[in-house]
Amino acid sequence: MRAWWKAAVVYQVYPRSFADSDGDGIGDLAGIAGRLDYLARLGVDVLWLSPVYPSPQDDAGYDISDYQDIDPTFGTLADFDALLAAVHERGMKLVLDLVVNHTSDEHPWFAQSRSSRSDPKRDWYWWRPRPNNWRSAFSGSAWELDEATGEHYLHLFSRKQPDLNWENPEVRAAIHAMMRWWLDRGVDGFRMDVVNFLSKDPALPDGSGAGAWTGAEHYVNGPRIHEFLHEMHREVFEGRAETLTVGEMPGVTVEEARRFTDPARGEVDMVFQFEHVQLDQGASKWDPRPLDLRELKASLGRWQAGLADTGWNSLYWNNHDQPRVVSRFGDDGEHRVRAAKLLGTILHLHRGTPYVYQGEELGMTNAPFAAIEDFRDIESLNHYAEAVAAGSAPEEVLAALRARGRDNARTPMQWDASEHAGFTTGTPWLAVDPNHVEINARAALADPDSVFHHYRRLIELRHTLPVVAHGDFTMLLAEHDRIYAFTRGHEGVELLVLGNFSGGTVTAEIPGWEGAELLLGNYAQRSEPAAGLELRPWEARVLRRLHR
Numbered sequence: 001m002r003a004w005w006k007a008a009v010v011y012q013v014y015p016r017s018f019a020d021s022d023g024d025g026i027g028d029l030a031g032i033a034g035r036l037d038y039l040a041r042l043g044v045d046v047l048w049l050s051p052v053y054p055s056p057q058d059d060a061g062y063d064i065s066d067y068q069d070i071d072p073t074f075g076t077l078a079d080f081d082a083l084l085a086a087v088h089e090r091g092m093k094l095v096l097d098l099v100v101n102h103t104s105d106e107h108p109w110f111a112q113s114r115s116s117r118s119d120p121k122r123d124w125y126w127w128r129p130r131p132n133n134w135r136s137a138f139s140g141s142a143w144e145l146d147e148a149t150g151e152h153y154l155h156l157f158s159r160k161q162p163d164l165n166w167e168n169p170e171v172r173a174a175i176h177a178m179m180r181w182w183l184d185r186g187v188d189g190f191r192m193d194v195v196n197f198l199s200k201d202p203a204l205p206d207g208s209g210a211g212a213w214t215g216a217e218h219y220v221n222g223p224r225i226h227e228f229l230h231e232m233h234r235e236v237f238e239g240r241a242e243t244l245t246v247g248e249m250p251g252v253t254v255e256e257a258r259r260f261t262d263p264a265r266g267e268v269d270m271v272f273q274f275e276h277v278q279l280d281q282g283a284s285k286w287d288p289r290p291l292d293l294r295e296l297k298a299s300l301g302r303w304q305a306g307l308a309d310t311g312w313n314s315l316y317w318n319n320h321d322q323p324r325v326v327s328r329f330g331d332d333g334e335h336r337v338r339a340a341k342l343l344g345t346i347l348h349l350h351r352g353t354p355y356v357y358q359g360e361e362l363g364m365t366n367a368p369f370a371a372i373e374d375f376r377d378i379e380s381l382n383h384y385a386e387a388v389a390a391g392s393a394p395e396e397v398l399a400a401l402r403a404r405g406r407d408n409a410r411t412p413m414q415w416d417a418s419e420h421a422g423f424t425t426g427t428p429w430l431a432v433d434p435n436h437v438e439i440n441a442r443a444a445l446a447d448p449d450s451v452f453h454h455y456r457r458l459i460e461l462r463h464t465l466p467v468v469a470h471g472d473f474t475m476l477l478a479e480h481d482r483i484y485a486f487t488r489g490h491e492g493v494e495l496l497v498l499g500n501f502s503g504g505t506v507t508a509e510i511p512g513w514e515g516a517e518l519l520l521g522n523y524a525q526r527s528e529p530a531a532g533l534e535l536r537p538w539e540a541r542v543l544r545r546l547h548r
């Protein structure tokens with residue numbers, strides 16, 4: 001039986017920035033509920049909500065102090081139930097963010113654990129008399145000294161995000177019970193945060209190398225990770241149909257992903273891998289480099305081939321941690337609309353489950369952050385402080401934050417051209433991009449040629465043509481530095497997908513497609529047929545023919 005999510009499209013909502021219903025400048029659940037018809041119009045099947053649980057918001061909600069409630073900023077459990085019912089009424093599903101590699105340091109579990117060395121919950125976290133050399137993803141050491149008990153605790157992210165000790169079966173049982181509690185409430189699955197970090201080498205040995213991620217070899221895809229995920233699957237999902245699980249897995253390889261997503265192994269349905277979002281950088285994400293299209297094709301092509309017969313891919317350009325793709329891999333100036341449509345076309349016609357991040361369907365761009373005061377994200381602020389303290393020129397570091405900072409993804413959703421883009425009647429927690437006067441949902445809905453309606457057609461193709469959801473994948477022109485081309489084939493139907501990742505005109509030398517039917521494109525039909533497969537600036541085309 002084919003899994004339902006192979007023909008589904010997921011839409012990621014970042015609640016802080018989606019829609020504010022009470023004018024406090026921060027998005028909320030009632031705001032999301034008020035925009036469900038917009039999402040239904042787009043045609044998406046599943047909503048993924050980034051965290052809405054009680055949190056001191058040190059890392060924008062990825063630091064949870066209570067797993068079984070809603071942060072008052074976002075609403076109440078009653079608001080959540082109303083939202084869930086409204087989502088289901090529209091035939092859509094809703095998955096929550098599961099953040100269980102760490103809790104907030106304000107979670108009662110950690111308050112107990114740090115209360116004394118002999119507390120029964122001491123071993124729910126990682127305590128050591130002396131730190132090893134592991135580094136936090138948010139700059140600095142991954143260890144914090146607790147003066148009161150004289151020991152250090154591990155935090156791979158901020159010091160207000162202590163890592164849970166998954167070696168402890170009580171920890172695992174408590175998390176399983178919490179997950180069942182949400183599924184019993186009607187939630188349809190989970191996006192699992194850094195879920196391949198749960199198993200650490202209990203000896204906590206020093207890591208080799210230096211810089212961010214030092215020590216990663218001792219906790220990325222750790223020794224018991226498959227055991228933990230299989231146990232979770234058995235304890236939480238077994239016997240529950242129609243759920244979806246996607247594991248966010250920095251550092252996961254194709255080989256590992258085959259094991260994680262092989263249905264026979266009962267771990268997760270799909271993973272978020274990071275290879276394609278780490279190609280355009282040098283030593284770190286703060287060292288941006290131009291993308292080489294051949295490298296992108298090589299990477300995505302390898303994941304397509306690697307999970308062709310076992311497992312399943314997720315497909316994404318954007319999320320709340322990545323800069324806007326049209327600014328990153330496309331052109332957010334003259335050709336913004338075409339480039340945004342091209343990027344959507346190329347991604348959605350790969351084999352896998354596509355994820356649309358809020359605003360991507362409008363072609364939203366990176367934002368014009370002027371000064372460090374404009375940023376809010378802990379990862380960026382900590383990096384700026386550490387780099388400037390180490391002697392880097394502030395303007396240089398700012399340039400890296402503008403290009404790769406996570407706040408680029410977190411500017412408020414642009415609903416209309418009004419002062420705060422229809423996001424809030426108050427003062428937004430993060431400034432609205434001034435280009436909202438042009439780029440907004442109201443204008444997009446009214447323009448049949450908009451990026452929105454192109455994404456709607458892409459999603460329709462996945463819902464109506466089995467070749468899109470289930471067809472095999474074949475990369476073409478792998479060595480071409482401006483053309484992305486591949487075919488999909490299934491039960492006698494073949495698609496050719498073409499994209500010109502440049503502002504010039506190029507011709508794809510691919511014989512045998514003369515006269516093929518144009519299923520979707522981002523240019524108006526030509527009056528006279530072009531010679532061969534000539535592609536105009538940022539042109540995308542999807543052609544269909546029946547198997548020869």
Ligand code: TEU
Nearest residue numbers: 059062099137157193194250285321379
């Ligand atoms: O992200 C994990 C992760 O790998 C990111 O930190 C990523 O490396 C970085 O942002 C890329 O720049 C997850 C969540 O998606 C992120 O928002 C959280 O900050 C993090 O985990 C900790 O929960």
